Amino acid sequence: MTLRVLPPNISIPLLEVSVHLGLPPTATYPGLNLWNCGLVADGADITKPENVVMRHTFTGTTDEAWFYAVSVSVEAKGVAAIQLMLECVQAIDQGNNSKVVECLRAFSEVLLDLGRILQRMHERCDPPVFYHRIRPFLAGSRGMEKAGLPRGVFYAEGDGRGSWRQYSGGSNAQSTLIQFLDIALGVKHLATGDRPGSKSSKTQTYLDEMRKYMPESHRRFLEHFSTIANVQQYATTCPASSDVHRAFDAAVDAMTAFRDIHIKIVARYIVRPSRAVSCELTSEHKNIATASSGASATRGELKGTGGTNLMAFLKQTRDETRRAKDAVPVC
Numbered sequence: 001m002t003l004r005v006l007p008p009n010i011s012i013p014l015l016e017v018s019v020h021l022g023l024p025p026t027a028t029y030p031g032l033n034l035w036n037c038g039l040v041a042d043g044a045d046i047t048k049p050e051n052v053v054m055r056h057t058f059t060g061t062t063d064e065a066w067f068y069a070v071s072v073s074v075e076a077k078g079v080a081a082i083q084l085m086l087e088c089v090q091a092i093d094q095g096n097n098s099k100v101v102e103c104l105r106a107f108s109e110v111l112l113d114l115g116r117i118l119q120r121m122h123e124r125c126d127p128p129v130f131y132h133r134i135r136p137f138l139a140g141s142r143g144m145e146k147a148g149l150p151r152g153v154f155y156a157e158g159d160g161r162g163s164w165r166q167y168s169g170g171s172n173a174q175s176t177l178i179q180f181l182d183i184a185l186g187v188k189h190l191a192t193g194d195r196p197g198s199k200s201s202k203t204q205t206y207l208d209e210m211r212k213y214m215p216e217s218h219r220r221f222l223e224h225f226s227t228i229a230n231v232q233q234y235a236t237t238c239p240a241s242s243d244v245h246r247a248f249d250a251a252v253d254a255m256t257a258f259r260d261i262h263i264k265i266v267a268r269y270i271v272r273p274s275r276a277v278s279c280e281l282t283s284e285h286k287n288i289a290t291a292s293s294g295a296s297a298t299r300g301e302l303k304g305t306g307g308t309n310l311m312a313f314l315k316q317t318r319d320e321t322r323r324a325k326d327a328v329p330v331c
């Protein structure tokens with residue numbers, strides 16, 4: 001039976017803390033991953049997930065801790081990519097082409113490392129454990145009609161007061177790092193289903209929306225970086241045979257490869273286990289893991305915890321990445 005009401009003893013402090021943090025009152029990527037980690041020992045290498053300790057998990061399983069730890073290590077490794085692209089922007093402003101190439105080549109190496117870390121997911125996180133035990137806790141309250149939450153969750157504040165609220169579930173789409181990488185490479189995302197060149201049917205894409213689930217300072221950093229990011233414009237207008245253009249294309253390929261690895265993981269951790277779930281579950285027994293499984297899964301209606309039609313969304317996002325290699329039209 002789906003519980004639709006969050007009692008005041010949880011709602012009231014949660015709402016207060018969320019206002020303080022500038023985040024929606026729900027389980028977010030910053031809360032689950034970024035602010036929930038420590039190290040096995042001082043000075044241990046945080047870019048190795050075996051060195052990351054997660055303070056809280058819903059299930060107490062090693063699988064869940066590892067699931068979060070992999071992202072923490074990706075974030076830590078990604079710091080180098082942020083530094084490199086800030087240097088690259090500066091090198092372009094200074095007309096220092098050899099520095100631009102150096103930064104782009106090193107950036108590609110970091111992206112390949114991010115993919116290597118991501119591929120370690122299977123080492124300690126078992127797909128059925130993820131799908132059946134962990135994933136229900138990562139669900140949101142938006143788009144959960146089939147799970148028995150047509151109006152979301154009622155956040156009770158006592159004496160009959162309170163409000164119905166709907167929030168996206170936790171998702172790595174809320175990672176500031178990955179959105180930074182896209183801005184750095186000039187990757188443009190459209191709403192799912194929109195074609196490049198067509199007028200977008202939605203003013204805000206899912207990935208834009210996910211910025212509301214990032215810490216305020218991260219959001220401001222992305223907004224600022226968008227105003228100075230010049231690498232794609234510069235590189236794609238250099239001759240195709242130039243080192244700058246080639247190094248840029250290689251970086252876009254590395255980002256595309258990262259997304260390809262991720263798509264394979266999603267197939268293994270969500271699509272496959274969902275097919276094994278009986279399609280005869282009644283709505284009373286449906287949760288986020290099962291609400292879009294069975295018959296609807298085979299019709300391609302599987303949803304991510306963030307609420308996307310996951311495979312269509314992820315493939316479009318990957319294809320949009322590749323398109324960053326296209327020359328920027330000069331107005």
Ligand code: HEM
Nearest residue numbers: 070071074171172173178266269304305306307308310317
């Ligand atoms: C078992 C592991 C994972 C699964 C099953 C998974 C699943 C998903 C799904 C279904 C989405 C679609 C958005 C939504 O939730 O509706 C998504 C988005 C995303 N995931 Fe994962 N994810 C996993 C691990 C990771 C990790 C470790 C990273 C990176 C550190 C990552 C990076 C992303 C990003 C960046 C997005 C937004 C789409 C994009 O920018 O390409 N995911 N993930």
Ligand SMILES: N[C@@H](CC(=O)c1ccccc1NC=O)C(=O)O
Nearest residue numbers: 067068071138170171172304305
């Ligand atoms: N979107 C994923 C869940 C996911 O990737 C996630 C959810 C909450 C916190 C972190 C996540 N990703 C990696 O740590 C899903 O649909 O299962």
